[in-house]
Amino acid sequence: MKTRLVWLAALCFSLSAFGQQAKHSFKLGDNSFLLDEKPFQIISGELHYPRVPKEAWRARMKMAKAMGLNTIGTYVFWNLHEPQKGKFDFAGNNNIAEFVKIAQQEGLWVILRPSPYVCAEWEFGGYPYWLQTQKGLVVRSTEKQYLAEYKKYILEVGKQLAPLQINHGGNIIMVQVENEYGSYAADKNYLDINRKLFIEAGFDGLLYTCDPAADVKDGHLNGLLPAVNGIDNPAKIKQLVNENHNGKGPYFIAEWYPAWFDWWGTPHHTVPAAHYTKKLDSVLAAGISINMYMFHGGTTRDFMNGANYKDISPYEPQTSSYDYDAPLNEAGNVTEKFKAFRSVIEKYLPAGQSLPPIPAAKPSIAVAPFKLSSKVALFNVLPQPVKNINPLTFEALGQDYGYVLYRTTIKGGKKGELQLKQLRDYALVFINQKRAGILDRRLNQNTLTLTLPAGDVQLDIFVENMGRVNFGKYLLENKKGITEQVTFAGAEVKNWLMYGFPFSNDRLTAKTTAKANGNGPTLQKGSFEISTVADTYLDMSDWGKGVVWINGHNLGKYWAIGPQQTLYVPQEWLKKGKNEVTVLELIKPDQNMLKAIDESILNTLKKLNVD
Structure with missing residues (x-):
């Protein structure tokens, strides 16, 4: 009772009370x-x-x-x-x-x-x-x-x-x-x-x-x-x-x-x-x-996704x-x-009272496969760099989120171990703009064995902030990027150029007409048309890792390892007719076909082959 x-x-x-906005206790x-x-x-x-x-x-x-x-x-x-x-x-x-x-x-x-x-x-x-x-x-x-x-x-x-x-x-x-x-x-x-x-x-x-x-x-x-x-x-x-x-x-x-x-x-x-x-x-x-x-x-x-990190478990973005x-x-x-x-x-409502009816489920739609029509390699649209002897963190560069490209030149003609001390959090390593490997903090990876060609070698390390830790003592250890130093064959690597890609929107600050080349990160653009506006889900399972924007709205990150394979697209951000799509793809630059389905895929894990 x-x-x-x-x-x-x-x-x-x-x-009665809400409409009146009377003071209550x-x-x-x-x-x-x-x-x-x-x-x-x-x-x-x-x-x-x-x-x-x-x-x-x-x-x-x-x-x-x-x-x-x-x-x-x-x-x-x-x-x-x-x-x-x-x-x-x-x-x-x-x-x-x-x-x-x-x-x-x-x-x-x-x-x-x-x-x-x-x-x-x-x-x-x-x-x-x-x-x-x-x-x-x-x-x-x-x-x-x-x-x-x-x-x-x-x-x-x-x-x-x-x-x-x-x-x-x-x-x-x-x-x-x-x-x-x-x-x-x-x-x-x-x-x-x-x-x-x-x-x-x-x-x-x-x-x-x-x-x-x-x-x-x-x-x-x-x-x-x-x-x-x-x-x-x-x-x-x-x-x-x-x-x-x-x-x-x-x-x-x-x-x-x-x-x-x-x-x-x-x-x-x-x-x-x-x-x-x-x-x-x-x-x-x-x-x-x-x-x-x-x-x-x-x-x-x-x-805005966070991450967990504990002494007994790896980094979990x-x-x-x-x-x-x-x-x-x-x-x-x-x-x-x-x-x-x-x-x-x-069960706890008074006799004779009832709850409001449940609103009808929203419809969802599929979008047939379409090709992204333009592509540019990030290495071809570099913003102005910051120069420093040692690599700087995102924070020292005044950058909040996104990605930083660290570039330097080292002497080649030898084999050795590249080590990124306290990498945070995910790095694509390139030798003369060809990808040589990937380092993933989740897997406690921070070293890569490289065989360098003779002569001067361009070393690029493209680093992603995958989310700062949101719980526990590691709140106090949350800087991003290459947070300490880089060594190759036991010697510290110095003299860096650092290019910031915060991607606060889907546009690049530098402009070029150069075509995409190599296998570095790409920014691709395209569009699709719909006659009915409804929710949909971009199916990213054939892609690698990156971010998608629809009509300028950031939908979040995708990563083919799962469990999430789709990106939810709210009907509120779509419009009848033409809708613009931008995809930042880190590891599969040749992928250019995109589609949307009418339901989410949130529980599919898979091994991602990026070699």
Whole structure:
């Protein structure tokens, strides 16, 4: 009966309060959250605004309502909003305030997670790359430079979002301080500085922390609600919260995982809904609030994928698809997991009430094979180089993402071992513009045996940033490129020219009419025509490794090793008639045929022959 009353309060709110934008209260009771002094159970799903085209935000939120959610959660991503020091961007797909307002219009509360560190399988855990250019700056610490930059950022976020809190007439009901900090350290002073900065930025509503069960004690700050991640045993949740919150609730699972994310070279992660429905049922029956991570994953585009790295495991860069085997798939369509979870949630509706009907699945189309009509080799369109005795990192070059070509001349006529000390992360090695080998950090590769022809030899090393580490102590060791030195036959190689290819868009800064030659990276362009606009999936399984743009929109990375073989193309970025395609291909320069299919391929691994 108690749970029915909670849902009735939520339903009444949805029907009347949102349109009026009246001020409401949201507080902690001893056992329940209190919305306008009445018990309220949060049933939330995580949905990240940059992983969904802005034009589709509302559709995804309607799906959230149809599954029975009353709240959505989202991180705020520092590296999107301050991509370069002092230059803030809250426009277009970065318009987080608009995202929150649309949620309010759709009758959804919002849980905001704006801490500078987000993890989220996101590049550098959300930190902007340029923090690493400030000597001595240490992220997630009380170091003065870091706190100064953090403060500037959070004040800007506060300008955008603090007015949208529930106590100011908006729909943001809670704001998270830091993110799983107990998994990283246990400095309560640092946590309190976070809390104070949030308050200074205008976040004067309900603040909370979240940590995995084992780390709650280290990551919790007295006076804030300790939310728990990764467990769904009601008794254990209540015990953990009570132990860290003066014997009181309410009880909130801040991250409940219906599946997991993917990284290159490993199988797609899936878990049947049946493994979770009983657990969801028990949590809701116990009156515990929950946030599903993820409700809808979407796609990680624009070089924003992160990576994991631990002492006991290799470097693991994450795929562009963030499908997550979530209730709503990468394209925003309903899965069996969605239906199963909806059925559980429906059990707790008041008698006579029902959920909105599930919106119809979006159609998808195939595109017949077409040939890319133009091709240029990157070696023929080099921008102005930076010269230095030693190789410089991306950060030292002032480059955020993408690729850097390192070029020098060495004496030939001998055989030896080329070693790249601390390569980050993937290198194509060329001798006189002919590919001699590939080095892959995932495989702990950093040496290559070369037999050089006589005379002066041009050595090119084309290096890709495959994503900065987003979790753990290696956040502090995240510079990209050739980060230390290069040796050949035991002698250090010096006198480098470095050419930056950040590919912030699909255009090159240098122009030439030279044709493609050799087997180096190429940029190819073409087009296709459609009479019906609908979702589609570029099938990249015949290609090697690279990036694709459609009508100027970065779709993300592809890599034939899998498990992801397709790139999702949202209908919102297509148009009737001609659509422009650009492909950056690193290792198969002769490939030029492209096609699209009407469904995704996310679980196909294969060995890539690049010899």
